Amino acid sequence: MSKQYNISLLPGDGTGPEVVNEAVKVLKATSADYGVEFIFSNNDLGGDRYLSSGELVTDQDIEQLKNADAVLLGAIGHPGVKPGILEQGILLKLRKEFDQYINLRPVVLYPGVETPLANKKPEDINFVVVRENTEGLYAGAGGYIHYGTENEIATQESINSYYAIHRCIKYAFEYTKNNNRKKITLCAKTNVLTYAHDLWERIFYDVAKDYPEIETDYGHVDAVCMWMVKNPEWFDVIVTDNMFGDIITDLGAMIQGGMGIAAGGNINPEGVSMFEPIGGSAPKYTNQNAINPLACVGAAAMMVKQLGEEKYADNIEKAVIDTAIKLDSLSAGKMGMTTGEVGDAVVNSLQNFND
Ligand code: IPM
Ligand code: MN
Numbered sequence: 508m509s510k511q512y513n514i515s516l517l518p519g520d521g522t523g524p525e526v527v528n529e530a531v532k533v534l535k536a537t538s539a540d541y542g543v544e545f546i547f548s549n550n551d552l553g554g555d556r557y558l559s560s561g562e563l564v565t566d567q568d569i570e571q572l573k574n575a576d577a578v579l580l581g582a583i584g585h586p587g588v589k590p591g592i593l594e595q596g597i598l599l600k601l602r603k604e605f606d607q608y609i610n611l612r613p614v615v616l617y618p619g620v621e622t623p624l625a626n627k628k629p630e631d632i633n634f635v636v637v638r639e640n641t642e643g644l645y646a647g648a649g650g651y652i653h654y655g656t657e658n659e660i661a662t663q664e665s666i667n668s669y670y671a672i673h674r675c676i677k678y679a680f681e682y683t684k685n686n687n688r689k690k691i692t693l694c695a696k697t698n699v700l701t702y703a704h705d706l707w708e709r710i711f712y713d714v715a716k717d718y719p720e721i722e723t724d725y726g727h728v729d730a731v732c733m734w735m736v737k738n739p740e741w742f743d744v745i746v747t748d749n750m751f752g753d754i755i756t757d758l759g760a761m762i763q764g765g766m767g768i769a770a771g772g773n774i775n776p777e778g779v780s781m782f783e784p785i786g787g788s789a790p791k792y793t794n795q796n797a798i799n800p801l802a803c804v805g806a807a808a809m810m811v812k813q814l815g816e817e818k819y820a821d822n823i824e825k826a827v828i829d830t831a832i833k834l835d836s837l838s839a840g841k842m843g844m845t846t847g848e849v850g851d852a853v854v855n856s857l858q859n860f861n862d
């Protein structure tokens with residue numbers, strides 16, 4: 508009897524459906540080899556639905572996603588919709604609704620993949636960012652007074668609760684321990700954010716007491732950006748707040764070879780988690796069979812790992828590495844293969860591990 512998992516697919520906008528297709532192709536072709544069966548359900552939320560019906564996330568969507576064991580998202584972002592509406596109304600709404608309080612973003616340079624950092628090798632770029640995913644500047648606290656006048660004042664507050672910081676930092680230490688990593692760096696700005704990040708720092712060193720075997724380190728966010736370029740080998744696990752995590756993981760995606768390969772997970776360890784390639788909807792490449800699906804396949808591997816199928820997840824990742832080496836470039840349109848061929852190559856490589 509195989510193990511069954513209900514997966515909700517949110518292909519979304521632009522090239523999202525194409526990359527999700529390839530991830531699903533890979534899972535469908537190989538799951539039986541691991542005693543797993545995926546039951547996929549599709550949901551059409553995204554820019555097109557919003558433009559035709561005005562709907563963002565409905566109660567019905569929430570009900571559907573609630574019953575999933577995990578969610579795989581393609582991309583949200585549509586050139587016909589004003590920036591902010593879909594991001595707030597769909598992506599951030601889902602993260603919040605399902606209390607996906609961790610945004611986990613590995614920054615790993617695979618062998619054979621080009622990094623813009625001179626003289627850096629796969630052994631130098633291999634770390635994971637644990638980003639708090641529910642509050643900070645993303646909490647939506649703030650407002651305007653005197654809107655639209657020259658007296659206008661706008662505020663946007665960073666919300667930092669003991670509860671959210673503590674569970675994020677605890678997750679980071681547990682992640683470090685369970686994944687055989689050795690060191691955690693707190694990335695913050697304690698010299699300026701003397702209240703909010705002071706709280707982060709106190710909680711960080713407090714939680715660290717329960718993990719004497721894990722080395723701790725601290726870096727101000729600006730210095731962390733510098734070291735990510737100059738000495739990325741210093742990092743193993745980085746834990747940080749929502750805004751800084753957003754920024755440093757785009758930098759991370761670039762040093763690991765670009766958006767074509769960077770995957771992430773919005774994780775609620777006790778609930779429904781949602782996995783996504785972090786590259787966005789790339790509208791200009793829509794339906795050209797030219798977008799790189801490896802980031803989405805990588806996101807699917809993270810999903811499979813979160814479901815508890817470690818061996819299967821590891822092999823998907825190995826197949827992604829195998830395939831990345833075969834591409835001329837990771838960028839859309841320059842891969843030397845079509846989107847569909849990249850998916851096929853991952854399937855082939857995965858099937859070889861099982862021969
Ligand atoms: C990301 C994205 C989102 C974020 C946007 C689209 C709201 O940049 O997932 O990193 O800022 O979290
Ligand atoms: Mn971002």
